[in-house]
Structures are given as structure tokens and as C-alpha cells.
Amino acid sequence: MKTESLDIKNLDLYLEKTLSIVKDYIQGISNDPVYANIERDSLNDLFEYKLPIQGTDMDSLFTDIERNVIPYCTKIGHPRFLSWIVTSPSPAGTIGEIINLVLSQAPFLYKAGPVATILEDIIITWFNEMFGYSKDGGGVLVSGGTMGTLTALTIARQAFVEDAMEEGIQNLEKPLVVYTSDIAHVSVDKAVGVIGIGSQNLRKIPTDSNYRIRIDLLSQQVEKDIKDGLKPFCVVGQVGTSITGAVDSLDQLADFCYDNELWFHVDAAFGGGAILTEQGKALMNGIERADSISTDPHKWFFIPVEAGCVLVKDRKHIYNTFKTTPELFDPEKRYDYINYGIQSTRMSRAFKIWFAFRYYGLEKLSRIIEQNLELTKYFKEKLDNNPNFEVSSPIMLSAVCFQYIPKKKLDIKEHNKLQLQLLELIEQSGVAFLAPANIGEKIVLRANFSNHRTTFEDIVILMDLMDKLVEQL
Numbered sequence: 501m502k503t504e505s506l507d508i509k510n511l512d513l514y515l516e517k518t519l520s521i522v523k524d525y526i527q528g529i530s531n532d533p534v535y536a537n538i539e540r541d542s543l544n545d546l547f548e549y550k551l552p553i554q555g556t557d558m559d560s561l562f563t564d565i566e567r568n569v570i571p572y573c574t575k576i577g578h579p580r581f582l583s584w585i586v587t588s589p590s591p592a593g594t595i596g597e598i599i600n601l602v603l604s605q606a607p608f609l610y611k612a613g614p615v616a617t618i619l620e621d622i623i624i625t626w627f628n629e630m631f632g633y634s635k636d637g638g639g640v641l642v643s644g645g646t647m648g649t650l651t652a653l654t655i656a657r658q659a660f661v662e663d664a665m666e667e668g669i670q671n672l673e674k675p676l677v678v679y680t681s682d683i684a685h686v687s688v689d690k691a692v693g694v695i696g697i698g699s700q701n702l703r704k705i706p707t708d709s710n711y712r713i714r715i716d717l718l719s720q721q722v723e724k725d726i727k728d729g730l731k732p733f734c735v736v737g738q739v740g741t742s743i744t745g746a747v748d749s750l751d752q753l754a755d756f757c758y759d760n761e762l763w764f765h766v767d768a769a770f771g772g773g774a775i776l777t778e779q780g781k782a783l784m785n786g787i788e789r790a791d792s793i794s795t796d797p798h799k800w801f802f803i804p805v806e807a808g809c810v811l812v813k814d815r816k817h818i819y820n821t822f823k824t825t826p827e828l829f830d831p832e833k834r835y836d837y838i839n840y841g842i843q844s845t846r847m848s849r850a851f852k853i854w855f856a857f858r859y860y861g862l863e864k865l866s867r868i869i870e871q872n873l874e875l876t877k878y879f880k881e882k883l884d885n886n887p888n889f890e891v892s893s894p895i896m897l898s899a900v901c902f903q904y905i906p907k908k909k910l911d912i913k914e915h916n917k918l919q920l921q922l923l924e925l926i927e928q929s930g931v932a933f934l935a936p937a938n939i940g941e942k943i944v945l946r947a948n949f950s951n952h953r954t955t956f957e958d959i960v961i962l963m964d965l966m967d968k969l970v971e972q973l
């Protein structure tokens with residue numbers, strides 16, 4: 501009987517076409533508008549929702565890509581994309597990912613991806629070393645920071661309540677309580693909800709003038725919760741909050757957690773990359789004392805999305821949480837990744853990291869991160885010397901929150917409206933792309949310098965643009 505397959509005729513032609521799209525996209529990224537500025541409804545109308553029962557020829561598909569896809573992508577790699585903390589992917593990371601997709605390995609079992617398994621072991625070893633964990637450390641690559649927090653808190657829960665994976669936590673006498681600062685990322689709320697603790701048992705502790713968690717207030721809250729019959733179990737420290745980029749005092753938090761027998765998790769999704777610099781290392785003093793750390797290679801390590809990383813100081817806790825066999829943990833044994841996380845079949849996220857880190861070398865990556873920190877300082881100086889603008893919060897890493905200062909005094913609502921208007925004008929210009937941020941009641945603008953392509957010249961262009969745009973407000 502005759503069979504068919506999904507193979508494509510003229511494959512080499514289409515692969516060449518694909519690579520020429522890749523090449524044009526990467527090489528032309530600085531020339532395109534950063535943001536395409538198209539409403540969702542209009543973009544929606546360019547596409548077809550009908551089920552594609554019959555196939556379409558390859559040439560039409562490529563035309564679609566060129567006409568309707570590429571122009572409306574946000575150009576994350578543009579040198580003046582300074583929004584959120586999604587970083588410009590490094591071309592070596594992209595090459596690594598392209599090859600990785602062809603290989604389509606699924607390293608949940610060694611045999612489903614022998615090299616992918618070894619490469620993940622290597623990447624975890626590298627990150628453990630960067631953050632100061634010993635040989636007992638372990639970890640797993642996940643999709644990003646949100647899954648990182650979820651994975652780490654699931655492991656923390658198991659370390660505290662041994663039969664949590666079997667019995668759940670419905671019969672606990674004392675409800676578990678988690679602590680973090682009041683500017684922590686929503687991923688903590690989500691994780692606490694998903695693992696059955698409930699966000700009402702998440703305490704958001706106020707921060708000091710540098711947006712670091714107030715350990716005195718944390719201590720008072722823990723005492724109160726114990727008195728109220730609850731069970732404090734975990735503190736989530738911050739390395740680079742999503743708004744101001746604040747870094748908690750990790751060494752003191754580690755002391756506090758040790759004294760109170762709490763699991764100490766550090767969310768370094770954004771700030772982790774700074775561990776490669778002297779400034780970052782000093783800010784993260786004590787991070788190696790955390791029980792677990794999450795950091796995102798797809799943020800300040802310039803790896804294309806998705807790539808998150810969870811590290812655990814003692815890897816037996818990872819195995820004890822996610823093991824698929826009744827065997828007891830053996831420190832001498834190397835386990836399949838199905839015993840190390842929530843997912844089973846999954847992509848190899850190690851390959852692109854391995855490829856990029858080896859190509860550039862950490863020395864080069866650290867220079868780029870240092871450069872980002874220099875650009876941040878330069879932008880701050882520009883704002884300080886410009887009567888139209890004011891920096892809104894202390895700067896620790898690469899995020900700068902600032903606001904436009906209108907000529908006459910306005911109430912907070914009007915003030916906020918103006919900031920959003922300016923942001924929209926910047927977006928519409930296509931020249932740069934920033935994000936809004938909330939600081940208390942205030943809405944401010946936020947530029948984040950974690951882009952490997954940004955230059956000092958780009959900051960001059962951005963300042964000139966903003967000076968021009970405020971005239972229109």
C-alpha cells in the first residue's frame with residue numbers, strides 16, 4: 501500500500517528562503533519602527549480563522565510572512581526597544597535555537613535526548629557556579645520566571661510538608677504563609693495560588709526608600725502570624741523588581757530565614773545577569789545562601805524566549821518533589837529530567853544557552869551587561885540635567901523610572917494622563933519603545949537598558965525625541 505508523508509518538495513529552496521528571512525530580520529532590525537502601532541482589530545482582519553482544511557502553497561505562505569507577519573512584530577532586538585525586561589536575543593542564541601528546533605529533542609528521559617540531557621546538566625552546573633552553589637546544587641530549565649517561581653515554591657512546599665505531593669495540603673493544621681515585598685512580581689501571587697496556599701496567605705511587606713523589603717516589618721509579621729496559629733514557611737527575596745529594579749538585602753534576609761527556619765527563595769528573573777558584573781555581585785551578596793534561585797536566561801543573558809532557570813541549593817529537594825519512582829534520592833545518581841520538574845515532553849532549552857555562552861564567552865557577556873549599567877547611568881544624567889524630566893526612584897540595576905514634569909502643577913490624575921500620553925507618542929513615533937510603571941499612585945515612564953544593541957547615541961536620540969514630543973502635550 502502506498503503511504504504519504506509530510507515531507508516537502510523543494511525543501512532546500514524553502515530553507516534557503518527561510519534563512520534569508522532570518523538574515524534580513526536580524527540585519528535590518530535597527531531600521532524598522534520598534535513598534536508597529538496597529539490596533540488588534542485591524543491586525544485581526546489580516547488573518548483567517550477558518551480551519552485550513554486544504555493546504556496552501558508555500559509561496560503564498562512566505563508572502564503572508566513578509567506582508568502580514570514581519571511588519572507587525574514588535575522589534576524586540578531594536579536598539580531602542582527599552583520596554584519591560586524582554587531582552588534583545590543574541591544572534592548566537594538564535595542560531596543555537598534554530599538548530600535546536602531541527603533536532604527536536606525531548607530530554608525528559610536520557611534516551612529521548614542524550615545530548616540535550618548532558619547539555620542541560622552542563623547549563624545547570626554553569627549557573628550553579630555563577631551563583632555560588634556547591635556540587636550539591638541542581639536545577640532545571642523552565643519556560644521563564646513565572647514557571648521558575650512556581651517550580652521553586654512547589655519544591656519549597658515539599659521540603660516543608662513531605663507528603664504534600666500525595667496528600668495535598670488540605671489537611672494541614674496550620675495554613676502555610678509566604679512573604680515577599682509589596683512590589684514583587686505577580687508570579688509570586690500566581691505560584692502561591694496554584695500550589696494551594698492561596699494569595700490571601702501571601703504577605704506583601706512594605707519596602708524602604710530603596711524599594712527593599714523592610715526586614716523589621718517582615719519580622720513583626722512573621723511573629724504575628726505564628727501567634728495567630730499560622731505556619732510561616734517561605735520568603736521570596738527580589739533581585740531586580742520588575743518596576744524599579746530593586747535588590748533586597750539578601751545576606752540579611754538569609755540570616756532571617758535561617759533563624760526562623762524559613763525557605764529562602766530569590767527571584768532573580770530580571771537581575772540575575774548582573775551576577776556577571778562587580779556591581780551586581782556586590783548587590784547580590786549572600787545569594788548563595790538562598791535555598792533556591794530563579795533567573796531568566798531570556799532576560800539579561802540575551803537568550804531568545806523561552807528560557808528560565810531554577811536552581812536549588814540541595815538538589816535532593818527537586819527529586820523528592822517531582823520523582824516518578826519510589827526510589828530514595830541517591831546523591832551519586834544522575835536522574836532523568838522527568839524527575840526534576842513539572843513538564844514531561846519538552847524542548848531543550850539548554851542548547852541555545854550552551855551555544856551562545858560558548859560563542860561569546862562570559863567575559864564578553866559581562867562587558868555587555870556593564871555597558872548596560874553605564875548606559876543606565878548616562879540616561880539618568882541626561883534626565884537630571886533636563887528641566888522637562890525627573891527621575892522617580894533610586895536606580896540599582898538597569899531600570900530607570902522617570903516622569904515628565906509639566907510646566908504648571910497638575911493634580912495626580914492629570915499628571916498621570918500626561919505621562920501616558922507621552923508614552924503613546926513615543927510608541928507611535930516608532931523611534932523608541934518604553935513601558936509605563938506604577939509607583940504608588942503615580943504613573944511613570946520606564947526605560948530599561950538590558951539590550952545588547954543600545955548605544956550612547958540611542959540615548960541622545962531618545963532624549964531629543966522626548967524633548968520634541970513634550971511640546972505636543
Ligand SMILES: *Cc1c(COP(=O)(O)O)cnc(C)c1O
Pocket residue numbers: 585643644645646647685687739740741742767768769770796808
Ligand atoms: C519577568 C519577571 C518574572 C516573570 O518571568 P517570566 O519569564 O516573564 O515568566 C518574575 N519576576 C521578575 C522580577 C521578573 O522581572
